[in-house]
Amino acid sequence: MNYYSEKDIRDIVAKVVNSSLGAAESKPKAADSNEGILVEVSARHVHLTVEDVEKLFGKGYRLTPKKMLSQPGEFLSNERVRLVTDKGFMQNVAVLGPERKRTQVELSATDAKSLGVNVPVRLSGDLDGSGDMLIIGKEGSICAKECAIIAQAHIHMTTEDAQKYQVKDGQRMSVQLASDRPVVLENVIARVKDKSKAFLAMHIDFDEANAACVNEGTKAFIVKRW
Amino acid sequence: MNYYSEKDIRDIVAKVVNSSLGAAESKPKAADSNEGILVEVSARHVHLTVEDVEKLFGKGYRLTPKKMLSQPGEFLSNERVRLVTDKGFMQNVAVLGPERKRTQVELSATDAKSLGVNVPVRLSGDLDGSGDMLIIGKEGSICAKECAIIAQAHIHMTTEDAQKYQVKDGQRMSVQLASDRPVVLENVIARVKDKSKAFLAMHIDFDEANAACVNEGTKAFIVKRW
Numbered sequence: 001m002n003y004y005s006e007k008d009i010r011d012i013v014a015k016v017v018n019s020s021l022g023a024a025e026s027k028p029k030a031a032d033s034n035e036g037i038l039v040e041v042s043a044r045h046v047h048l049t050v051e052d053v054e055k056l057f058g059k060g061y062r063l064t065p066k067k068m069l070s071q072p073g074e075f076l077s078n079e080r081v082r083l084v085t086d087k088g089f090m091q092n093v094a095v096l097g098p099e100r101k102r103t104q105v106e107l108s109a110t111d112a113k114s115l116g117v118n119v120p121v122r123l124s125g126d127l128d129g130s131g132d133m134l135i136i137g138k139e140g141s142i143c144a145k146e147c148a149i150i151a152q153a154h155i156h157m158t159t160e161d162a163q164k165y166q167v168k169d170g171q172r173m174s175v176q177l178a179s180d181r182p183v184v185l186e187n188v189i190a191r192v193k194d195k196s197k198a199f200l201a202m203h204i205d206f207d208e209a210n211a212a213c214v215n216e217g218t219k220a221f222i223v224k225r226w
Numbered sequence: 227m228n229y230y231s232e233k234d235i236r237d238i239v240a241k242v243v244n245s246s247l248g249a250a251e252s253k254p255k256a257a258d259s260n261e262g263i264l265v266e267v268s269a270r271h272v273h274l275t276v277e278d279v280e281k282l283f284g285k286g287y288r289l290t291p292k293k294m295l296s297q298p299g300e301f302l303s304n305e306r307v308r309l310v311t312d313k314g315f316m317q318n319v320a321v322l323g324p325e326r327k328r329t330q331v332e333l334s335a336t337d338a339k340s341l342g343v344n345v346p347v348r349l350s351g352d353l354d355g356s357g358d359m360l361i362i363g364k365e366g367s368i369c370a371k372e373c374a375i376i377a378q379a380h381i382h383m384t385t386e387d388a389q390k391y392q393v394k395d396g397q398r399m400s401v402q403l404a405s406d407r408p409v410v411l412e413n414v415i416a417r418v419k420d421k422s423k424a425f426l427a428m429h430i431d432f433d434e435a436n437a438a439c440v441n442e443g444t445k446a447f448i449v450k451r452w
Contacts, residue, residue: 108436183437
């Protein structure tokens, strides 16, 4: 028969406990004690290239800011466009500035159904194979190929926030919208940037907001990191 | 120095491991191995009393079935109504039959915003303090007090299903909509009835369906019981 010292036992127990805690850690956690994150709801909107702004609003035209948004430098412009498909249209659609390298239309799944277009759920900028859309402005129109997406829910954060919330740029998270009608979105992406380029906020669309009856005070909590 | 036999160590380790596994068990589980449940998406609709059917469609009138629904005896009728508030209206709204003991309007949060009414999230039948609505039919109109709710997501099941899924009537569950854009609804209610009165199906509204991009093949999985 073998005998073990107290230190041996402590070592064995520590090893076993750590391995079972390890298994437990891989399961989803209940809401962390993390500080809640501001939730911002994006309505349907359009980003345009300088070339497309000129085609839609006239030679030499540039977007004019109506209201600054929470992400540094981003703004809601005074300009509006109409989106048209063979199945329907939407008028008075917001254009966000400043101009970008690629034209992009962000819709909700409800919008996409109403326009009768097949639009993938994507992160901003990931446009290959996305939907086509006719965009009409005051002075002209463009037939924008591969521009239309349903925006994947994401959290903008600084590198400091990322450290605090223990996530990396591009990491997938499950995030609880802690409203009276609570919902967990399971495929939310962390978008981490320099302090000068990011402001901590979760961006969701109106389908997600209405499914959770999100209001101004609703906070988001990261409940799992994948 | 104390020495322990191998049996002593096994006992100590078993005790410690069980207590840490116990802690792990109390955390929410990842998707169970439960069979997936059919998801049905409810558009806005109205239930009417016999009296209100007569006020809207004429003396002696009864709702006529157009299509049977999954819940035994329930049907989509051929009749349609218009919903009106001081902020807006919705036409061609479905009426479900058979007639009920109380008139009830079920909207999505998107509908409620568009109609400019404050409508609570409730289970069917729980109407005290709910929203008012003007309902217009072919032959008349009613001003229905305390009738309008946003339907709380629920799962209809038989007593046999309830045993299988280990839930009771009225129990709250977290349920995953296992789509390409997965979402967990955290406040879903089990509605358990006799085999003759229930058919296993999860009922959600279009906000919840679109937030998760639910399609015909999407299944629901109970991931937590509260």
